[in-house]
Amino acid sequence: MAQPDADGTATTAVVASSVREQAPQQSMNSDGVLVRVRTLLPEFTGALQRVAEQVLTDPASASRATIVELAERSGTSPATVTRFCRALGFDGYADLRLGIAAETGRARSAGWTVDIGREIQPSDPLERVLAQIMAADTRAMHDTAALLDLAEVERAAVAIAAAPRVNIFGASGSALVGEEMQFSLHRIGVPAWAWTDVHNGLASAALSRAGDVALGISHSGATGETIELLAEASSRGATTIALTSFPRSPLAELADIVLITATQATTFRPDALSARHPQLVVLDLLYVAVAQRTHERSHAAFQRTAQAVHGHKAVKDGSSP
Known part of the structure; x- marks a missing residue:
């Protein structure tokens, strides 16, 4: 008792x-x-x-x-x-x-002398606000590096590099982060899709097979739609990855691989918004790790995609693009 x-x-x-x-x-x-x-x-x-x-x-x-x-x-x-x-x-x-x-x-x-816990006031000058945001983001990056399990990043990179299909799920701000990851993977020839609509996402998740990868992004790890999408992909045999700030959240408990981020909230940026930059850092690391493991394919794909859009760059000094 x-x-x-x-x-x-x-x-x-x-x-x-x-x-x-x-x-x-x-x-x-x-x-x-x-x-x-x-x-x-x-x-x-x-x-x-x-x-x-x-x-x-x-x-x-x-x-x-x-x-x-x-x-x-x-x-x-x-x-x-x-x-x-x-x-x-x-x-x-x-x-x-x-x-x-x-x-x-x-x-x-390390120079983190700004009091991150201090409330940002409406009358604060922009110099103070900038220093506050920089201090919070810098600390969040270092905290994320301390939390991140590089062995899990390695497992995720290996799975994505070999995947016939990668589905990325997220809502609200996490959806924006997911779209950034989809764009990066797409440029190096990885077949990736980012889904923000739950119906379309469920349809894609239902078509998952063994060897596919599903990446769910949620700061809280408690977003119902993202959990549902990752669960559907998991039930079809996909390898599931969670990117969250809470290692014992429902999303993390569902996933095969868990990548952890840290946040430093400020008055006008609650945790969910403060998580965006650490999320981007982790996903950028994951993207580079995938590119390393598919170097020849990635390099060729990046060259082809860069050449395809080269003609749309602005003409400079009268010369052709």
């Missing part, structure tokens, strides 16, 4: 143990501590969630706080903070503090 914490919540050691067992299998060094917290945040409930939110709101203060101080600031108990540490894969609070301190120190030394 679950026993309530001293702070009156019912978050239990059983919950923490369950989350810990599912935590990303990363080395327990200081790399990606805050990334792990953001990734696991949807899994936490009650007191554990309040501790996670407090750490993400002010990581520098968390790295200096005692376990009692962090518990007080998050409205929880020291026992909850201890379970939070173990859910992240740390033996105790001291290890968590060291990890956060090292990560925030790297951020300062």
